[in-house]
Amino acid sequence: MNESTYHTVVIGAGQAGLAMGYYLKQLKQPFLLLDRWQEIGEEWKRRYASLMLFTPRLYSSLPGLALPDDPQGLPTKDEIANYLKRYAENFQLPIQLQTGVTRVHKKNNDFYVETNRGEFKAANVVIATGPFQKPRIPDFAKNLSPNIVQLHSSQYKRPTDLQIGNVLVVGGGNSGAQIAVELSKERQTYLSVSQKMKFLPLKIGKKSVFWWLDKVGILKASHNSWIGRKVQAIGDTIFGSELKEAIGNGRITLKERTVHSNETVLQFKDKSILEAQNIIWATGFISDYSWLDIEGVLNDIGKPIHNRGKTSVPGLYFLGLPWQHRRGSALLQGVGDDAQYVMQHIQTRN
Template structure:
């Protein structure tokens, strides 16, 4: 089967770029390994809301309804994506997992678990949080309690009255720790390897992610001192509650490590009330004990690993020279590499101004670029 333009992924990025392509007169085939539009969002933990406000999160060609509120919940995000697909007449082909991309002359050969496709243009939109990563801690097999990745967490109910270690202080780990503390867990410890920059959700009436839009282009030495002042003024000195200080400012840390700041949606209150206790990084298990990097140990009933994801692209495109050592694309949006003409990536970064906002910008740029190339060919 041949298609001129193949979009891999039917999440926000894939739907947005397909809709923009359609508006530019370019039809596309969308394939996705899932079962339906919005399923990924629908299956996430109940507490989850977008960290970007509604007005900053809509995709091209459809506003988010006011009834969703300022901070859109995960169920409403799933509804929005389903409505977006209907509005733009997008009908992805599901249960189709792309396994490998290869270049053959002027076309791409796309190997999937449902057969082989060829395409002149391929747009990879498989998501920033694609493949969960759980460290293989020494002694893990001896730990009698559950060890789950944060992607499998839904509510705090199964952990009521239990001692839980949440590993990772990024946005997901921080929010799960707060959820557990607010909903009956007996003890919640937050294991921290890389100290995060914790920032408020808003500064007065202004969402923090709106203020972050210019930070993606401004130098870190200029904006990070201001960020430090705001963090201290609005959240106080969190080292008093055991949270180690970030080693670099918000922008410097994001550019050096790819780690975005942790937006406070309950963690700071839980730290102040001592319902969440930061501890050193988890290093190994010895029976029911979790042994930490500073040599201390705690008995735990369960461990939730908010330890991130990979893009899952190494087996798909790692042989093409288009990924960095972490498996992330070397270029994104409308840009292509000379060794991979017609191959683009969208929605695989997590910028300070918000992933959905970046998707909106990139979808339009990608569609214009692809449409121009299609006309020239």
């Protein structure tokens, strides 16, 4: 097995990995970004065709390179994919694509990153694989008939992916909301949610709601601050008015949490049932660090144990996690601050 040695290896070349690369260049030490996709931005291109960010361009840029065009406008997913590719080229970041990590372990003071394309040795490793790793689908989905079209939201691309008939979208986050609204324009649509939904407008006056959230300090609030704890307690917020309007005019029928299924019938928390022809599981993702062979960095449910990305293992860091430090840590507009913090810690350590 070939071995290459670097000061720092970054696992993942999405928005978090690229931001990390931007700051690592300042250390003038050899580093490498590894990514499993065939091209930069591919993960964004694979998302559903109509996807638009709810954060405006003003709050959707990585450090050092602003996203062009109207700063108050909302970028499309293809726009973000192209921007990430341009970002990597602009800063000439060293990236090796089509490289899947199979194991990371530590021996003495060095990390060894095993991949399908050889082994890499490094003094530091930054895990920037983000929160969207393994689709979460409830176990009872296996009870459903193969005649039902079932797709996770990460697999859904457009309405033509579905067969004739109604559709149940399970999950009340922003992806589930956008997909349900799109599908409701052409078929009977049901949306299953586990709790009462909270809505925020995309704009207040002529400014993005994120401009206002920034001005009152919510975007910069740390996860353990009073404001940060309050925002986390609120949970997911649906941005925009389209879903509320679609529910109000009857295009989308709300259902309670989906709790059971059998063949073609799904049952909800209130004991009501629905016979569905199509199901979109907008039920989020779970972390998958099965390749991380280092003790003491994951908790009992497999989530990273860290302090703003720093772990108890010297030289091992995480980046791009939800609320890693503040609300935007997993988003384009916030990951840069965390990347700079990790870089400064690496610089001090070395």
